[in-house]
Amino acid sequence: MNKTININLANMLFHMDEDAYNKMQRYLESVKRSFANTPGSDEILADIEARIAELFHEKLDNERQVITIKQVDEVIAIMGQPEDYMVDEDIFEDEPHTGRTNSDHRKSKKLYRDTEQKYVAGVSSGLAHYFNIDPLWIRLLWVLLTIGSTGGFILIYGLLWLLIPEAATTAQKLDMRGEDVNISNIERKVKEGFDDVAQKIKSVDYEGVGNKVKSGGKSFFDTLGDIIMFFFKVIGKFIGIILIIIGASTIIGLFIGMITVGISDMVQIPGLNMYNLVDASNMPIWLVSILGFLAIGIPFFFLLYLGLKILVNNLKSIGNIAKFSLLGLWLISIIMLIVFGIKQAAARAYSDTSELTEDLYFRDLTDTLDIQVVAYDTRFRNKRRVELDGLTITRNEAGEEVMVLDDVSFYIERSRDSIAKIEIVKESDGSSFKKAEELAEKINYEYKIEGNTLLLEDFLTTARENKIMNQEVRVNIFIPAGALLKYNKESGFNCWRFHAKNDRDLDGCEIKGEIWKMGADGELKCQECPEISDIEEDDGNGRNKIRINKNGIDIDIQDDGESFKMKIDEEGVQIKAHENDANGKNEININEDGINIDVDDNHPEPEAPDPKI
Structure with a gap:
């Protein structure tokens, strides 16, 4: 039995x-001794510990698992022994090395923002490392896409800025380039950073630096970047909240719906257990609801998880x-639902009819x-029933459960002989023509x-076990x-x-109550409807018109010296008389407001006002 020790490695x-x-x-003490006199040894050791902690975390299934010596050996094999590397300046010489180099084995790259070579946020340089191309081409592509989209790609750049992490540590910078994160590469990367700093110190313009410090300390793009980043973070947090609300509310609603459907199927709640009426598979x-x-x-x-990732920076992955x-x-659920839909469609792929024609024997055909x-x-008024739109579930006289559908249409046509007939055409869908005909019967x-x-009944009935298969009935009455x-x-x-085809062009809602006669042409003739005439006479010169139509009566008579117009419509009666040679006007209007007489002459009598009744 071994003792267990708790350690804190890179804050883990x-x-x-x-x-x-x-x-x-x-192992860590030997690594520390090997970097004792190396510039930046503290940063190298911190990056090595962070990498070791990352490797340990990848190998653990849960936080309570104990690290054994086997896992330590695996991590050391990845990181390498300190004596395997030359910890001096010769490692950075340009001469080729005989040992294993980074080019011998390349790991997969990770996408980071390269802030060391940035102009704005380092997105382009990070993409360039990932795709192994020059950052210049990425930047040119951004410019062209931004111009072509009238600025729309600026938003995409901002989203990438928000979502792509910055390569801050040495291990992340090595991952960005696809290099192994081991002692040799960490040391080399840190020393490269120190050499860059030393070179910049040697070539620095102290006067210019002083002016920059006095003028503000930060570059324009850094300041602008901080402002833009702030707004994008705010927008990102808002988007994360929206995604969480949408995802959570949808999942809760689906769960409640699944439970409700399952309960209704188990306890047979009236009005909710209608699934078996339409299901043909x-x-x-309960299985359909789960799927x-x-x-x-x-x-x-x-979507909910994405929203949480946006809001919570250190959210642990679900694995x-x-x-x-x-x-x-x-x-699996998508495939099974597709199969379910195919079965439903196949069950209604065919349509067939069943027809019945019988003679109608009235008491007196001449009446x-x-x-x-x-x-x-009327028929099911006193029976228990469950009603939906166009569908009723009830029981017939024999106590059997039946469906009542309102898909019945009626047509009045002329009989070919002197006998009245009725033709009942029943139609249904089915998985085959034979099955459709059986359901129609x-x-x-x-x-x-x-x-x-x-x-005539305006409904059809069929047994509940026949299911809803687009059953319809057409009733043709031959008179x-x-x-x-x-x-x-x-x-x-x-x-x-x-x-019913009729001479008044009325629909089924308008022909009720009138007496109709079946014409030889198959058109119903209204027997007691008011006459509709359309008379128009014209002398060819636009004068002497008489119109009688549905708009009323319009009479316009023009003579050489006189003009007479009379119009009777829904607004009342209008009579106008005009004498051209006298330039006078006489007008009489009779409408719902009363009678208005307007007399206009060249020599009106001053004491005679216009009478109005």
């Missing part, structure tokens, strides 16, 4: 057994196992036939004749030529589903 807490701790301590509703929850909820979960597991569940449409409310539609009255008929309907009937 780890649990190590005693043997692993002793070996790691000896026999897939349980829908996963298909929609998982993307919104990642690759969780990410790929959720992705797998999402793909007026009365056609009445009975709404389903299972549709129930009834009518009856009482004396000279034909009672002999010369027969008189009258159409009435009860309240609740959609009159626009009643069709």
Whole structure:
């Protein structure tokens, strides 16, 4: 049994057994001794410890796991032994080395902002390192895209500035270039930084530096960058809040909906358990609800996670196992929902009909036939039922559960002989023509004749187990030529589903109550409707007009010396008389305001005012 020791490495807490701790301590002490007289040794050691802590963190499954000597050996193998590297100036000479170099093995690069070669924020130089091209081409591309998009790519640059982290540590700078983060590369990178600083100190213009310090200390782009970064951070936080709200509310709503659907299916809540009426795949509703929850909820979960990442800088990752597991569940749910949709569509891919034609025997065909449409409310008024839009679930006289649908239409046509007939065309969808025909035959539609009255139901019924398969009924009524008929309907009937060609061009809602006669041309003729005439006479010169139409009566008579106009319409009666040779005018208006007489002559009598009644 080994003793466990808690250590703090680069501000990260780890649990190590005693043997692993002793070996790691000896290793760090040897590394420290090797850099004892090296410029920037403190920064080198800090970066080495940060890299070791990062490697330990990658190898742990959870925070309570203890680091063993095996894991220490693996980390040391990655970092390398101090004696493997030359800790002197010769490592930076231009002569080729015989040992292993960084070019022998390249790791995958990580995307960072290179602030050492920045002009604004280092986005372009960071992208250049990632794609291994000159930063100049990236900057030229930004300029061209910004001009071409009238400034739209400035927003994209700002988002990249916000989302791409800065390469601050030596390890991050090595990751940005795709170099191994080991002792040799960390030392080389740190010493390069010291050499750059020394070179700048040698060539510095102290007078210019003094002027810059006096003028403000920061460059224009640094100050501008800080301002822009502040606003982008504020916008980013706001976007993160919006993403969290959208993701969380959607997931909560989907969860409540899934639970509600599952409960309604288990306890058979009336009005909610309608799923089996439209489902033709026999897939349980609880499974469909779970698949829908996963298909929609998982993307919104990642949206929620993205919002949290934006708001919380140090948010711990959910891990690759969780990410790929959720992705797998999402793909499975999408595939199963697609299969479910294909089955639903295939179950309604075909359509067929079932037809029935019967003769209608009225009491007296020479008398007026009365056609009445009975709404389903009349028949099922006293029965328990659940109603949706156009659908009613109730029980018939035998106690069987049936669906009542209002997809029934009526057409009045002329019979080819002297016998009245009725044709009932039932239509349904199905997975095949045979199945569609079978479902059409299972549709129930009834009518009856009482004396000279034909009672038509405006609904169809079918057993609940037949499901909703776009069942429809068309009722064609054939009336002999010369027969008189009258159409009435009860309240609740959609009159626009009643069709009859007539001489008044009226729809099914307007022809009710009138007596119609079936013409030889198949058109109904109204028997008691007011006459509509359209008479127009004209002498060819625009004078002597008489118009009688739906707008009223318009009479315009012009003679050589006189003009007479009379108009009768909904506004009243207007009479105008005008004598051209006398330049006078006489006008009489009769409307709802009364009678107005206007007499205009060349020699009006002063004592005769215009009378008005």
